[in-house]
Amino acid sequence: MVDNYPEEPLQPPWPKPKPYTSNIFRRLARGWKSWFGLLNEWDFRVSLGELNLLGKRVFLVNDPLLVRKVLVDEVDLFPKHPYTLWILEPLIGRAIFSVNGEEWAIQRRLIDQAFQVANLKKAFPAMTAATSSLLHRLEMNGVDSFVDIDKEMTMVAADVIIRTILSRPIEGDEATDIFKAFSRYQRHAGRALVLRFLRLPKSLIQLSLKDDAKVIRNWIQAFIHERLEQNKVDERNPLEKIDFLDTLIMAEDPKTKKKFSEQDLVDQVCFLFLAGHETSASSLGIAAWLLARSPEVQKQMRVEVMSVVCDRPIHSMLRFDELRQLPYSEAVFNEALRLYPPVSFFIRDRDKKDGELATSEGRRRCPVGSLLTLSPWVIQRHDKYWPEPHQFKPERFLKNSSSLQRNAFLPFGMGPRKCPGASFAKQEALLVLAELVRRYELLPVTDQDPDFVGLLTVRSQNGIRLRLRELEHKT
Known part of the structure; x- marks a missing residue:
């Protein structure tokens, strides 16, 4: 691999924080369409911010040691906030x-x-099949075509997770209906937090979410019910080929002997679909956009991928073990996650006893009922923890790099509540992005930058358009 990093790293556009305002209602209005509007410029400079929001103490926790205290060392004192349940429960x-x-x-x-x-390793064939379907769709567009890569990555991420959980692909028409329902749910859920700060009751907040949630839940429940009915009469060997739904059905808690009920399975699969499809779609689309804007980074990634596959024909895709031989490609994805983390904030509750939050800048009283916001979006762009925080520099994630700050990189959270699918998401991303740069030169569409908003995940309101120019390769 040639270590010729760009002399002038890319600083991609992003929704910059607004000027400070002490007017709470103006701040909430700014956050109506995207929670990024709630942020002020000083939020990216302080270790700990505090705000009295209509009688509720709200803290913005940026200090890495304090982040670790909340998410790891004293996690029992800072449980998930009830707002999280209220927004996602439907x-x-x-x-x-x-x-x-x-x-x-x-x-x-x-x-x-x-x-x-x-x-x-067992999930890898599903990832390969979904990636192959993506490449086929792109091939049908022609050798030099414009695509909405956000839409394509949404499709491939959903295809991966459905194949993994249910052993079936997701079809075009059903995909359209489900994606539209998710998009509407995202918009309403993003506004639900603002409505809750305004003291609207839980029942009213959830009313705007139920119709779209029902579309998704009914779709998933039909597959689960069919599988459970099939299992009643299916006498196959349980060690034969199984998917993730089978493993959830068979799982038994060693302490309580509890197993998932049908309703539990619907809840968990809905969450896994939300997490596995929505977050991967966000990060994959943005990573492809960053590569298109960074020709030297893209070139270096392509050199690495080609050094692994060597002279194999293009229809022979990357193998499971070969993904471990792509350190620069992994650094590219990590840097995309740093700049545009799919889940841009977590909220925690101080629910057991009064305490205090301490940083190098001082101490703040943290009474019971306080809401703590920990934002990867803010922490991972904080100039106190990251050199040149707004620049796209994948090399900062390579071995022996001193710029990666402990406890300041948390796209999947950390501690006991870290996302259990983090390794799954990274494997999926490496496969999709590597196969993409292996076949295409990714080029930007200069007259349309993505309009990123912070809802349940970070997504672009106007899609992410790229130009894909097919490369010459062996068949």
């Missing part, structure tokens, strides 16, 4: 992402057990 019910305490612990043991059975 879609994912009481799935692992938004519950706390023993309910979460049981679910985590069951989920971990399922991931151990359905490991990354």
